[in-house]
Amino acid sequence: MATNGSAVLDALGDPTRRSILERLADHPSAVGELATVLPVSRPAVSQHLKVLKDAGLVVAEPMGTRRIYRVDPAGIDALRAYLDRFWGRALLAFKAAAEADPEPQEQP
């Protein structure tokens, strides 16, 4: 599966989408169920689900007239890409901090 790293980052950058992902990890749900338990409108939930789906983090399965969304277990490798990027960024910030002028108490 080709995971789009930046799509994953964007998808996970939003607190509502993280809440949705959290809910789905515990309870695969339809859009309406998510809209009931989360403080967002049904159209907004749909939009968030689309972003999560495009990022490969959730999958949808038809069940009767509804579509049930669940966390895509194969898509979780996207989270590894997320950590790759996280540490890459963090270490660059660390480098900048380590190379900045030391504070006075650190002088020999």
Added chain:
Amino acid sequence: MTETAPATSVRSTVVVDAPIDRAFTVFTRDIGSWWPAEHHLLQGELAEMVFEPRVGGNVYDRAVDGTECRWSRVLAYEPPNRVVFSWDINLHWQLESDPTRTSEVEVTFIPVGRERTRVDLVHAHLDRHGEGWEGMATAVGSPDGWDRGMQAFGEVLRADDR
């Protein structure tokens, strides 16, 4: 790269223009000076990050209202060469209280001459976080498996991504 790494870890490396003692101090005691600001589990505004410099200590975030989030246990503390701390955060960005379901970050500091230090970071045992990580193993064999981290590193270098 010929390096092979377990399917369940992520690696990153940086060389800093600073002596090893300073690199170690900035990484640990001064962790709040560089940790990406958006990566905190706290609800409230962050006041400080604290790295308790001893085995058995915690790394934690403290909010301005005094709330603390102890998201890591210090597993090894060997200044200025090595530090290992746990990643007690689950796949849903919540604290993980079961240590058997946490991963580990090992950071090794290697002097490169007197004024530079190479810092190798391995975030290992990601599979311990749960069943969801099983999908990782198949991703590693794909063309964009292990190289992705280095690419991301390069992207950050070029774009200074947020």
